[in-house]
Amino acid sequence: MKQFLYPSHIGDLKTALAEAFEIKHDRYKYESLGHHKTALLIFFNNSLRTRLSTQKAALNLGMNVIVLDINQGAWKLETERGVVMNGDKSEHLLEAVPVMSNYCDIIGVRTFARFENRTDDYTEQILRQFIEHSGKPVFSMESATVHPLQAFADLITIEEHRAKNRRPRVVMTWAPHPKALPQAVPNSFAQWMLAADVDFVYTCPEGYELDPQFVGDLKPIYNQKEALKDADFVYAKNWSCPGVTRPQEYGKVLSTDMSWMVDKAHMDLTNNACFMHCLPVRRNMIVSDDVIESPRSLVIAEAANREISATVVLKRMIETL
Numbered sequence: 041m042k043q044f045l046y047p048s049h050i051g052d053l054k055t056a057l058a059e060a061f062e063i064k065h066d067r068y069k070y071e072s073l074g075h076h077k078t079a080l081l082i083f084f085n086n087s088l089r090t091r092l093s094t095q096k097a098a099l100n101l102g103m104n105v106i107v108l109d110i111n112q113g114a115w116k117l118e119t120e121r122g123v124v125m126n127g128d129k130s131e132h133l134l135e136a137v138p139v140m141s142n143y144c145d146i147i148g149v150r151t152f153a154r155f156e157n158r159t160d161d162y163t164e165q166i167l168r169q170f171i172e173h174s175g176k177p178v179f180s181m182e183s184a185t186v187h188p189l190q191a192f193a194d195l196i197t198i199e200e201h202r203a204k205n206r207r208p209r210v211v212m213t214w215a216p217h218p219k220a221l222p223q224a225v226p227n228s229f230a231q232w233m234l235a236a237d238v239d240f241v242y243t244c245p246e247g248y249e250l251d252p253q254f255v256g257d258l259k260p261i262y263n264q265k266e267a268l269k270d271a272d273f274v275y276a277k278n279w280s281c282p283g284v285t286r287p288q289e290y291g292k293v294l295s296t297d298m299s300w301m302v303d304k305a306h307m308d309l310t311n312n313a314c315f316m317h318c319l320p321v322r323r324n325m326i327v328s329d330d331v332i333e334s335p336r337s338l339v340i341a342e343a344a345n346r347e348i349s350a351t352v353v354l355k356r357m358i359e360t361l
């Protein structure tokens with residue numbers, strides 16, 4: 041595997057899940073595979089789960105790991121070509137990427153949407169420069185439009201908790217948040233669920249429709265309560281305006297309607313659903329305390345499975361070096 045952004049990059053999901061459960065059963069089974077191989081994990085943005093779980097995954101495989109926080113200790117990087125670099129950015133990504141690639145075998149990049157230009161974000165401008173100029177396998181640790189390690193971990197978690205005799209109904213619901221957040225998590229969750237053996241719908245206020253690149257022809261259900269009926273899994277997430285139906289409002293907060301927060305009354309509409317969120321989560325904005333603390337909450341299990349999804353991805357990348 042030379043890049044990892046989409047479910048198509050990992051191929052058949054049943055095979056990937058089988059590999060995930062093999063690793064979960066014995067996470068050191070491939071501890072010699074990464075001997076004398078180095079993973080470079082580059083963070084343009086903050087992280088807790090991704091930072092720790094991806095390092096742990098690399099260690100599971102016997103790799104060396106280098107972590108670089110671009111905004112703490114490295115030169116500030118210019119990412120646009122053609123810019124007169126007379127500001128605070130000392131180095132261009134076009135030199136920095138090939139330099140960094142000298143020191144590693146596989147590169148992970150975290151870089152959020154900037155909301156300055158929808159085209160730049162939706163063409164993954166920064167991640168693409170790593171793919172084009174590093175000559176190394178590159179995986180997204182959440183980039184402008186996708187968070188595939190999270191979606192793969194969520195799929196593993198659903199597989200572990202689903203009833204085995206029927207397809208689960210998985211409902212992703214928009215929920216309120218005070219700040220503008222990227223669409224990476226909902227884009228990837230939708231894309232992976234649509235490729236998986238589940239029935240998937242999503243619900244959001246008008247203006248929050250996701251890009252067809254990730255949801256195909258699937259339209260949202262605008263009535264949240266109707267969408268939640270008979271859900272087996274409720275996946276809550278905030279995202280800002282994707283700009284599909286309102287391009288001029290890309291990246292804006294269009295609603296802070298607190299009636300969309302997932303509380304017990306919402307969960308009572310479901311088929312005793314499990315509650316999911318990728319974390320970090322703002323309690324009593326996205327989800328009420330009692331729902332996230334309930335025995336049906338899977339948020340810690342999802343985070344634990346981040347180690348497993350990252351181990352599978354790094355293993356696949358090492359195998360193609």
Ligand code: CP
Nearest residue numbers: 087088089090318319
């Ligand atoms: N879910 C997730 O990616 O968490 P971090 O932002 O803490 O890495």
